[in-house]
Amino acid sequence: MVLVGRIIKGIGGFYYVSTEHGTIECRARGKFRISNIIPIVGDYVDVESQNLKDGFIVNIHDRKNQLVRPPVSNVDQAIITFSIVSPDLNRLQLDKMIILTEVNEINPIICINKVDLVNEDEYMPIYNTYKKLGYEVITTSKYDNIGIDKLKTILKGKTSFFTGPSGVGKSSLINCIHGHERQEIGDLSEKLNRGKHTTRNVELIPIDGGYVLDTPGFTSLNLDIDEKNLKRFYKDFQVFESECRFNSCLHINEPDCGVKSAIANGLIDRTRYANYISLYNELKANRRRRY
Ligand SMILES: Nc1nc2c(ncn2[C@@H]2O[C@H](COP(=O)(O)OP(=O)(O)OP(=O)(O)O)[C@@H](O)[C@H]2O)c(=O)[nH]1
Ligand SMILES: [Mg+2]
Ligand SMILES: [Zn+2]
Known part of the structure; x- marks a missing residue:
């Protein structure tokens, strides 16, 4: 039978497609490679399966949008996550990230995380600057349980991806929302000293009628406009x-x-x-x- 599903994970030539009958492990039919289309996480696909365990992707539905890094499609919004300290806020990176999402027609939401580490007068100027520009801005902290409910409301029913420098707490926020340690989190000093990113896999994580994508923190951003x-x-x-x-x-x-x-x-x-x-x-x- 043929079912419609969504690719939530891809590992070594296998695609994990979430369908109403559960997750099916799939391979792609050769014709995708010939026509130069490679299935990516986020794709809505038609799957041919006999046993509802494994099968083949036989068709990829048209993509609403598509990111190159990380490779993911059909995204509604980006949660651009930053901290004021630890690591220090880099305004150039923040503006660049906002532009990058807007170029891809993805709605940016700015998340100022780790507000437990700073006073209000240290984060409110940033909050106000971006709010005044018309962006949705939220402040969060996993330790003081700030903004988590607000974030949940924003994520509900949408496909969102978390982006931002390494160590700002993207995976931690996803764990908070999930209510358990789903994503591995890393020690900041380790990240800075060894340039180690804790998050590596591109995977859609189901959340309250929607999905979130955790991504490794970026070191450089490639903006390609005139x-x-x-x-x-x-x-x-x-x-x-x-x-x-x-x-x-x-x-x-x-x-x-x-x-x-x-x-x-x-x-x-x-x-x-x-x-x-x-x-x-x-x-x-x-x-x-x-x-
Ligand atoms: N004080 C404080 N620390 C936090 C908060 N959220 C996360 N951290 C800490 O920041 C460090 C990095 O957290 P991660 O969630 O691994 O950061 P990440 O953005 O996913 O990092 P990458 O996966 O490398 O991109 C960990 O030591 C967390 O415990 C917060 O709200 N407040
Ligand atoms: Mg992470
Ligand atoms: Zn002028």
Whole structure:
């Protein structure tokens, strides 16, 4: 018989497909390799199975979206997880991660974790900055049990993936939500000293009508857009663009720039702008390297 299911895990050529009759261990039919489509975690697939234990993937449904790193499809939202300390917040990485999800048309949700380690006046400015930009921001802590219920509500019925630097507590949050130690968590000093990521497998974990994907913390992020388009991802700049002399203004060296005067007047967050310039230069350098 043929059933519809979703790939929740892939290991060594085997795909584990969750169906209404349980999880079926599948191999892919050769034709996928020929047409260059490789099944990935998150795919909705048709499975042919005689015994409901093992079978073959015979068709992959169209993907709503698809990420390269980690390889996963049909994602609704990204839980971009950061801490203020341990490890220290890197605003450039945060902005980059937000843009990366928006490029892939995935809704970003910013999660400031480990708030037990800092005072309110240390995390509220970040909270407010991103809230004002229109993003959903939550604060969490596994030790003080802060924000866990809120996070559960956000995850309900959706496919979400956790992303963020190594050691910020992504796996810990998933364990909290799950109510038991499902994911291995790691010691921060070990991660920093040996560059060791605790989480390695790409796997969808069922949660309250939805799925979460734990991912290993990133060390570098590969953003692949034209630097001239970068400004499109800065809603906070766009409000002032009508005051730029040139339509094509990139808000860098141009005269009579509305964005730069907004910064001078304290109307745009300076760190955001400084990181915009860094990112702009990085994208430009990457493009030059490619040609
Ligand atoms: N103080 C504090 N520590 C936390 C919190 N959440 C996690 N930690 C600790 O942070 C360390 C790293 O946690 P993990 O959950 O392994 O971090 P991760 O983001 O999954 O790391 P990778 O899998 O390497 O990307 C562990 O020692 C956790 O106990 C928190 O809310 N507060
Ligand atoms: Mg982890
Ligand atoms: Zn400008």
